[in-house]
Amino acid sequence: MLHVSGPLLTVDVGARTTEETDVDDVLESFIGGRGVATRLAHDRIPFDADPLGPENSLFFSTGPMQTSNMSFTGRMNCTAVSPLTGGLFSSNAGGFMSRNFADAGYAAVEVTGESDELVVVHVTDEGVEFEAVPDLEEATVPEITEYVEETHGLSEEHVACIGPAGENLVRFASVMTTESRAFGRGGLGAVLGSKNVKAVTFEGDSRREAEIPPIQMDVHREAATSDHIMKQQGTTSVTSLANEVSALPTRYFSELQFEGVEGINGDRVGEKKYKRGTCSSCAFACKLPTKDEERGVETEGPEYETVMSFGSNCSVDDVVDVMKSNELCDRYGVDTISCGNAVAAYLAAEDEFGNVDLIHEMVEKIAYREGDGDVLAEGIARFHDELGVDNWTVKGLSFAAHDGRTLNGQGLSYAVANRGADHMFTTLYAWEYPLVDRESALDPTGLDGKAPHIVEQENARALEDCGIICRFSRSFMTPERYEGLFEADYDDLLAVGSRVVELERHFNNQRGFDRADDTLPYDLPDFEAALDDYYAQRDWNADGTVPDDHVNEPQSAD
Structure with missing residues (x-):
């Protein structure tokens, strides 16, 4: 199975130390991106960590497709315990940083601890530099990128940073990259702010190339020639x-x-x-x-x-x-x-x-x-x-725009999603508007039979986030193309996605999340029965918790 390569780099901004760890077993099992970061976070962040405390870690990670030239792969993953929801939270951002991150030579970078002064962390393939930047206090995102370019010759495409909101611990502050692209929703910018980290930069010449099958060029060619309305709007x-x-x-x-x-x-x-x-x-x-x-x-x-x-x-x-x-x-x-x-x-x-x-x-x-x-x-x-x-x-996350009172399956998806009311966890709305072929569409009314679709799409979205491949590749990335690119059976690839969803849920269960949190502020028909069906489809307990024996070598809760 195709997967990202390289070590985990741990950067302790409080102790000003770094450490490289061989995580090949994790990479082989979870491909990259969200999967690798979720496994690492599950095993390395204490279950009772304060989201704004030094024991919370923030992971940047990329996937094997970021070593390709295929369309839909200009993305990265960021994972930490969210100060907004209190659960493990992964966010995905586009732009141009992913290739520069890959050039540094690491599969994932963990930022942990808490600095006693405002710093920029420069990650390279030759080491890490901690730069005190007191003059950047409450600097805006454009001001930070301008500073990094003027003083270090690095463009905005090398920079992940926070604005005033992150420093001020706004619970929905974003980590920004390429100036206008955001690791949004869960407040991961406040996690960096709590660590007194204004920015992290990535550069190097140590990209660990992966052998991507030629099918990547078929996807790229179709993306270039497609006459899609999203190219205009x-x-x-x-x-x-x-x-x-x-x-x-x-x-x-x-x-x-x-x-x-x-x-x-x-x-x-x-x-x-x-x-x-x-x-x-x-x-x-x-x-x-x-x-x-x-x-x-x-x-x-x-x-x-x-x-x-x-x-x-x-x-x-x-x-x-x-x-x-x-x-x-x-x-x-x-x-x-x-x-x-x-x-x-x-x-x-x-x-x-x-x-x-x-x-x-x-x-x-x-x-x-x-x-x-x-x-x-x-x-x-x-x-x-x-x-x-x-x-x-x-779960503390405010609602996205595709309203579940009309698109009922999307409503159920909001309720069960580990992140909360986030449309990207399944994108089930696409089947209920529908934005897919009519023969694949779902009746938006009611929840009968929707649970299996939600499970399948949660797994598929998690697989994309491991790859990492953009959500908007839906019309181009068939199961056959996934098999060709990742050199694995599609069901096995979906199983990777399923394990990611389950690890997130298990971590959150240890923090007190259960069925009572899988809820909505409005009524949907047969909602409780649909919840039962969803848990049964995943072979979870009826209270919305993951059996411990589903998780390999679970972290001790002591």
Whole structure:
């Protein structure tokens, strides 16, 4: 089976020490990316670790496909215990850093401990440098990348960093790379902030090449020649469809359709796109560099999730206003979905829906934890009672844009996902809109028979994250192509994905998560029976926990 190669590099930023560890057994079993990081995190982070304490580790990892030239492979994985959800959390970011990470020669890099001063950690194939950077305190993401380029000659493509939000321990702060790409959602930026690490850079000339079968070029060629709407509109191409079928959260989840959708849909975003945007080695080029010269706004995006969180959910019908929110989040280093939803909750409490100036003001206040922003920075699950609004989260993670009240299987997926209300854990919405061929589509209504589909897609998404291969390869990466690329039976590859999901669940179980956390703030038909079916499909206990004998050499909980 194809897998990433190289040692684990552990960087203790408190002790200022490094250590290389042979982890070939883990690489052979878990391929790379999310799988390798999950196994390492499960075995090396104490089950009772404080997410913002020195004992939490943050793992950067890549996969074997990052040594290829195939489209859909310009991505990396980041894993740690989330300060937002309290569970083990993996996030995936695109851009151009993955090849530079691979050049350093490591399969994974673990950042642990806690520095007594603000530092940039420079990881190379010749060693690690710890650079004290007191002058970068509360620097924005563009300011950090500019500093690294001016002082070290490294472009933004070598840098993973945090903005003010990460330093201020905003629970949904992102780790940013290539300036506008985010390891988002789970607050991993706050983990780096808790360690006093402003940035990590990667460079070298020690990439450990893997023999990728020639089939990679077939995928690359089709990605280049495909006439796909995402090349013009990115994920916002689904906006009008979601609105039409009543799956677009609006005014803090109180409605499912937005009357102002024409002002923020894919057509409007496409009109603001001014050049081609892509990730490393990818010919699909679905990114969205956008600008509005009249109002002086330039950003990358917004993607569909941001159109929801800062658009319909805040009752904003001007795409340029959403672009500005997107730009602010990238500048300060916060997740656009969690931040937009938190602001939407604030607008609901203050009866200020549509107040664009207040929205942009609150993004900055969240990043710096000023005034009411300090409250919102804790995340909806922690502040909803104080504001008197409903708790629109699962496991502390606020909802993505494909609404489960209409797309019921996606709703069940939100409930059982180890990360919480995250659409990327299964992407089951694609089968319920549908965005796939009609013969593969699922009836969006009801949960009968949905559990096996959720299990299969969870496993498939985890496999992608081990590879690492982008979600948007769906139309190009068939099971036969996976078998050809990874030199393994597809069922065996899905079994790797299943073990990753199970390890995440087992770790979270040791932290107190069980069936009571697999819940929703709304009712779905036969939900409890569907939960039973899901656990049975995975051969888990009826209380939502993983039997210890499913996990090889489990970490001691003592």
